[in-house]
Amino acid sequence: xxxxxxxxxxxxRYDMRLSGSGGQGLVFAGTIxxxxxxxxxxxxxxxxQSYGPEARGGASRSDIVFSSGDIYYPKALKLDLLxxxxxxxxxxxxxxxxxxxxxxxxxxxxxxxxxxxxxxxPFTRTARENLGTPVVANIIALGVIVSLTKIVSKExxxxxxxxxxxxxxxxxxxxAAELGFDxxxxxxxxxxxxxxxxx
Amino acid sequence: MEIIPAVTYTYLRSxxxxxxxxxxxxxxxxxxxxxxxxxxxxxxxxxxxxMVSGIGCSSRMPVYVDFNTLHTTHGRALAFAxxxxxxxxxxxxxxxxxxxxxxxxxxNHFIHTCRRNIDITTILINNSTYGMTGGQYSPTTPxxxxxxxxxxxxRERDFDICNLAKSAGATFVARGTVYHVTLLExxxxxxxxxxxxxxxxxxxxxxxxxxxxxxxGTAVKMMEWQKEHAIPIQAAAKLPPExxxxxFLIGTLWDVDFPEYxxxxxxxxxxxxxxxxxxxxxx
Amino acid sequence: MEQxxxxxxxQGNEACAEGALVAGANFFAGYPITxxxxxxxxxxxxxxxxxxxxxxxxxxxxxxAAVIGASIAGAKAMTATSGPGFSLMQENIGYAYMAEVPCVxxxxxRGGPSTGLPTKVSQSDTMQARWGTHxxxxxxxxxxxxxxxxxxxxxxxxxxxxxxxxxxxLLMDEVLGxxxxxxxxxxxxxxKVFNRMKPTVPPEWYQHFEINPHFVSPMASFGEGYRYNITxxxxxxxxxxxxxxEEIEAKLNKLEKKITSNVNDIVRxxxxxxxxxxxxxxxxxxxxxxxxxxxxxxxxxxxxxxxIQPLTIWPFPDIYMEQMSEQLEAIIVAELNQGQLxxxxxxxxxxKTKVYGLNRFxxxxxxxxxxxxxxxxxx
Numbered sequence: 001x002x003x004x005x006x007x008x009x010x011x012x013r014y015d016m017r018l019s020g021s022g023g024q025g026l027v028f029a030g031t032i033x034x035x036x037x038x039x040x041x042x043x044x045x046x047x048x049q050s051y052g053p054e055a056r057g058g059a060s061r062s063d064i065v066f067s068s069g070d071i072y073y074p075k076a077l078k079l080d081l082l083x084x085x086x087x088x089x090x091x092x093x094x095x096x097x098x099x100x101x102x103x104x105x106x107x108x109x110x111x112x113x114x115x116x117x118x119x120x121x122p123f124t125r126t127a128r129e130n131l132g133t134p135v136v137a138n139i140i141a142l143g144v145i146v147s148l149t150k151i152v153s154k155e156x157x158x159x160x161x162x163x164x165x166x167x168x169x170x171x172x173x174x175x176a177a178e179l180g181f182d183x184x185x186x187x188x189x190x191x192x193x194x195x196x197x198x199x
Numbered sequence: 200m201e202i203i204p205a206v207t208y209t210y211l212r213s214x215x216x217x218x219x220x221x222x223x224x225x226x227x228x229x230x231x232x233x234x235x236x237x238x239x240x241x242x243x244x245x246x247x248x249x250m251v252s253g254i255g256c257s258s259r260m261p262v263y264v265d266f267n268t269l270h271t272t273h274g275r276a277l278a279f280a281x282x283x284x285x286x287x288x289x290x291x292x293x294x295x296x297x298x299x300x301x302x303x304x305x306x307n308h309f310i311h312t313c314r315r316n317i318d319i320t321t322i323l324i325n326n327s328t329y330g331m332t333g334g335q336y337s338p339t340t341p342x343x344x345x346x347x348x349x350x351x352x353x354r355e356r357d358f359d360i361c362n363l364a365k366s367a368g369a370t371f372v373a374r375g376t377v378y379h380v381t382l383l384e385x386x387x388x389x390x391x392x393x394x395x396x397x398x399x400x401x402x403x404x405x406x407x408x409x410x411x412x413x414x415x416g417t418a419v420k421m422m423e424w425q426k427e428h429a430i431p432i433q434a435a436a437k438l439p440p441e442x443x444x445x446x447f448l449i450g451t452l453w454d455v456d457f458p459e460y461x462x463x464x465x466x467x468x469x470x471x472x473x474x475x476x477x478x479x480x481x482x
Numbered sequence: 483m484e485q486x487x488x489x490x491x492x493q494g495n496e497a498c499a500e501g502a503l504v505a506g507a508n509f510f511a512g513y514p515i516t517x518x519x520x521x522x523x524x525x526x527x528x529x530x531x532x533x534x535x536x537x538x539x540x541x542x543x544x545x546x547a548a549v550i551g552a553s554i555a556g557a558k559a560m561t562a563t564s565g566p567g568f569s570l571m572q573e574n575i576g577y578a579y580m581a582e583v584p585c586v587x588x589x590x591x592r593g594g595p596s597t598g599l600p601t602k603v604s605q606s607d608t609m610q611a612r613w614g615t616h617x618x619x620x621x622x623x624x625x626x627x628x629x630x631x632x633x634x635x636x637x638x639x640x641x642x643x644x645x646x647x648x649x650x651x652l653l654m655d656e657v658l659g660x661x662x663x664x665x666x667x668x669x670x671x672x673x674k675v676f677n678r679m680k681p682t683v684p685p686e687w688y689q690h691f692e693i694n695p696h697f698v699s700p701m702a703s704f705g706e707g708y709r710y711n712i713t714x715x716x717x718x719x720x721x722x723x724x725x726x727x728e729e730i731e732a733k734l735n736k737l738e739k740k741i742t743s744n745v746n747d748i749v750r751x752x753x754x755x756x757x758x759x760x761x762x763x764x765x766x767x768x769x770x771x772x773x774x775x776x777x778x779x780x781x782x783x784x785x786x787x788x789x790i791q792p793l794t795i796w797p798f799p800d801i802y803m804e805q806m807s808e809q810l811e812a813i814i815v816a817e818l819n820q821g822q823l824x825x826x827x828x829x830x831x832x833x834k835t836k837v838y839g840l841n842r843f844x845x846x847x848x849x850x851x852x853x854x855x856x857x858x859x860x861x
Contacts, residue, residue, distance in 0.1 A: 031491070031662060038491045038664035045491070046629075047662040051601055072775035073850050074628075074661055074768075212711075246707045251551070262711050262722060267704035269554060270713035271547065272577050278544035282551025282559070283704060285535050286509050290555065290705050308547075311540035464537075468530045 012068050014151065015076040018141070019061040019093055020085030020109075022051055025138035030062030032142060032160045033152070037066045039163075040156035046074040059088060066151070081149060083141055084110055085123070104145065106137070119148070121183055127176060136176035143180015148188070154181065210235045210245070212265050220259050224418030226377035226403030227257050230324055233380055234293070235264065237387040249290045251280040253300040256331050256405075257324040260295045274304030277312040280319050288461040291391060294321040298339040299329045302358055306338070313367035313396050317460040320390045320397045323360060326405040334408025345412040364398040365453045371397035372453035377404070378425040379449060386451060395459050402429070402447070488666045494632045494658040495520035495562075497665065498588060499528070501636030502560050504667075506675055507586075508534035509557035511548035513541055513567060516600040517656040518590035521562035542567035546574040546587065553583045554712065556703030558640060558677075562588035564656075565607055566597060568614070575649050576615030577714045579737065582691065582699070584643035584678055586636070588652045590659040593845050602845030603656040605767055606819040611651045612796045618734060620741035622748055623651040623796040627770040629663035635793065641676040642748060646740055647698055653795060655818070657768045657847055685709065689719040693732055697740035741797055750793040751802050755781065759788030761861060762806065764827055765816040766792050769848050773816055776853035787857050798826045807831030812860045816840040816848055836860070 018026040018033075027049045038045040045066040052058030063076035081102045084090035090110045094103055097116075105113055107120030121144060123137040139161065146157045157177060165173045211217075221227050238248060248266040252258035254273035261268035267290070271279045276294045284292040301309055301323045312319060328346060329335040336346030336353045339360065343352040361372045371393040375383035383401060390397035404410060404421035415421055432450035435443060492500065499521045502510070510529060512522040522538070529536040535557070539545040542563050549559040563571065568589045578585055591607045593599030611623040622642055626635040636652055643650040681688050681700040690710040692699035699719075702708035711721040716733055718724045724733075741748065752770075755777055756762065765773035770791040780787045790806065790813075792799050803826075806813075813835050815824045824839040831837065840856045842848045 034662050034664075035491050039489055042489070043664070045662075045664050047491075048657055049660055071663075072778070073772045074657070074663070075847065075849075077849070246709060247705060249555075249704050262713065265709055267709055268711045269551070269704075270711065270715065271550075272573055272714055275543060275547040275574065278539065278547035279551035279554075281537070281539070281544070282509070282511060282548030282553075282557075283555045284551075285537055285548070286552035286555035286557040286559070287703070287705050307540050308544055311544070464530070464535060468533055468535075471530050472533050473531050 013071070014066050014080045015078060016064050016081040016083075017061055017076050017079050017093055017096070018064070018083045018138075019059075019089035021089070022058045022060040024060065024085050025135065026060050026062045026085070027051070028164070029138040029142050030064055032139075032157070032164050033064055033145075035164055036152040036156040036160035037064070040159050041152050043068060044071050046071050048075050059092070061089065061093070081145065083145065085137065085141070086110065087112060090114065102149065104141070104148075119187060121187060126179055126183060130179055131172060131175060133172075136172055139173045139176035140180040140183065143177040144184045144187075147181045147184030206239050207232050207235050210239070210264050212263055217263075219263055221256060222407045224406055225256070226326065226401075226418075226422070227260065227324055229377040229380055230257070230322065230383065230401050230403065231260050231263070233383040234322060234387050236384045237391060240384070240388055241391060243291055243391075247289060247291055249280070249283050249292045250295060251276050251283060251292060252295040253305060254331070255297040255300040255329070256326070257295055257297040258300055274300055275308065276300065277305060277308040277319065277321065281312060281315070281317055284317055284319055285461055285464065288318070288465070292319045293391065294319055296321060296323050298323065298325045298327060298358075298360070299337045302338040302360065302363075310363070310367040313364050313369040313398070315460050316368060316370055316395045316457050318394055318396070320387075320393070320399070322387065322390075322399050322401060324401045324403050325360060326403045326409065327357075328405050328409040330405045330408055334405070334412055340409075344409075347408070347412065360400045361398070361452050368396070368457070369398045369453070370395035370455050370457050371451070373398070373451045374400045374402065374447070374449050376402040376425040376429050376449060378422045379429060382431075382449060389451060393454070394462075395457060489664050490667065491662050492629050492633075492665055493520060493660060493662050494626075494629050494654060495590065495660065496524050497629045497633040498562070498636045498652065498654065498659075499524035500667070501633040502586070502640065503528060503532060504633075504670060504673055504675075505558065505637040505640035506677070507558045507560050507640065508532070509549065509552040509559035510534075510561065511537045511539050511545045511552070511559070512561045512563065513539055513545050515542075515564045515567045517592055517659045518562045518564045518588065520659065521588060521590070542570040543574065546571040546578075546585075549585045550574060550578050550581070550583045553585045554704055556705070558584075558644070560586040560588065560640075562590065564590050564592045564600075565594045568607055568610060572610070572614040573616070575651075576617060576619060578649040579615065579619055580714050580716075581712050582647040582701070582737075583649070584647050584701075585649050586639045586643055586652060587649060588636070588654060591653060591655040593843070599845050601656065603768065603847055604818045604843060604845070605653070605655060605769070606822070606843065607653065608795060608817070608819065608822040611653055618738070620738055621651060621796040622646070622648060622741065622794070623653050624793055625653045625767040625795045626658065626793070627767055627791065629658070629661060630665045630667075631793070632658060633665065633667055637673060637675070641674070644676050644678045645698070646744065646748075647678060647701055648740065651796075653767065655768050681708065690721045691717060691719045691733070693719055693736050697736050697743065745797050745801070748794055749797060749799045749802070751799050752789075752791040752793060754789040754791075756788035756790065756806075759786050759809070760811045761785065761787040761814070761857060762790050762810050762812075763787060763814045763816055763853060763857065764790045764792075764823070765853075766795060766823070769816050769818060772848050772850045773853055775850035776857065779850060779854045780857045783858075785857060785861055795823070798823075798830065800830050803827060803830035804832075807834040810835045812836045812838065814838045814840050814853070814856050814860060816853055816856070818842055818847060
């Protein structure tokens, strides 16, 4: 007789979705976070993705689920965290958030955020203004996510970036991650002043 | 009475019940004789010869001969042969195909195998028709000739096989006929020796269907047509254009060098091979 | 920060390719097609690193042909594709079956019919894997449900192909192929690898298609001195075309028996909570994942429901399902198609159990909630 392991509640199962459009590097960002969670933090983790037939443009998303127990259903269910880098992605997915889920948007690209608690930060603009290219907005977002949620340590994220980045992009990606941490720090500080943040 | 040359006989499979599937008077047997003599002249170990074919009259050839023989699906002989050759480059791979098998259903594989320049010798026996299925028009049936599926004359243009092979990248291209049997033996021999993709087009005849439908007479008559219409490439250079009208060239038409695929792949392995524990993910 | 040395994050497609390497694959021929392409890319990089060969052919017909040719020349060979390419391969899969050539065909399923949904998931090639080629045919097809199983079942696919001298199909799907999971792979010395039986007789006694009590004949490669004939025409034990009724029947019998007399070895079924279940969710491939969560949700509501997850889809687990029909009141067959194994489940339980289809074919996978809702509906 097999013992009936009743672990269905998955008390520490955490579901997140990185969403936007093709070309914003969401699947790549997802692989970095997956690496950080699975290899450097020892969690069970699964990452799935969904995208259109085209390599650029079109809706794109990357789901990450992690848990210290077994992960049965590999796609995200009710979201603990949603990152939306386009208005369309935000509109499509914010209803999947848990009531206390964290919604993170690019404040320049999503100009009509839903009527709920939301953190809007200029990922893409920060990338362009500080590093001269919008392509690392995804890594800035990762820095912010890690800083706000502590789902992995900063060191784990850095190690994962090092292991997944192509050589030519490594330095840029590391600087982008730092920018993300700075951005999150400022956000936390300003929230402390104005309202009690629930992070 | 002509006696079967002993050398040809020793390459035929003793356990296979003859007679073969070919009609009396067919040119494919003549081509087979030339191929066997070419292999014998080269003193190839028959354990190292792989003969691969598709489907059709000519593709029945491998079953009769004592090599490693592979009779595959219609049109795919070159693709199967590519796998055989790449997996074991020591094998001398000879593909036997026809105009329907090699150029219609197998046309895509034909051009890509030429382009890839893998060391395979292809003998394409061109009898201008689908013999096995009873005389339908093929990619080499000339314009306005009759086939059972072209009862009012073929309105399509026929392929120039040798030019097709050359344009697609074959490094050795030759044409022979089943009438010019000594030349055929010689060019097959050259083709086998060539490092790279080589093509030999063998002009043959199907008196049973094509000849009958087009009123071209007996096998002998059709071979006489080959004799009258084939011009050796060396002779052609000296002839005025009007003498070349309606004729076709025989001999070695194209012979160039280009890196051979299996050798190139071996270079890749030589450069990138690592001990197993160093491969991806276990750095 | 502690780094687990053995843990790796792998995509399903990468795990499949890695499994092939561990199984000893040294030849891959393929043609790019979403969502299977990562398998080809991984092997294009890694086969030559291990002394193996990779070739990109001009289409899928050529790919499977080259794979069969390579296997005949002694290689352990594989191709990978998706629905449209799998359709193109069918004729030569039948050739490999008829000519008894071991090889592995991976189908990372996407939505069909036709070009369908290149980047979206389905399980709609399940029946094509069984009946895709013409003529009487007995398929072996396996279906993994996780990245770890992609690795393990690819090895198993090679082992079965080599053991039974027959093509084996691995039915993956888009979600699984692209999904990344943390896996801890076994060390090579923990993995059993099976290679084809070689002849022990001298060439003059050798019969490439020998008919013997095991229905599997030893296999010499081209170039090893045996000089036999292979043909897709129905043939005698020597490999020569035959039209003698007794030889035709013997050949087709052999092909059938080598699968049907070995189902105990070939068929694998995973089950969970089946000891006292009165309802079962029958789910394979990626759907089994949602089902595992759904049955836990149901167990919390004190519904006695279990999971039947066939790892071997073909041959279908007839005997197991017949046994289960004695115990069960209802079976839910959850699939990402319009109902393909549903009919097989009905066939094997002979009307003893209520069988319900739960079918999703909109390009996404069944969720635990959908399966749970169906469980509540049928109980």
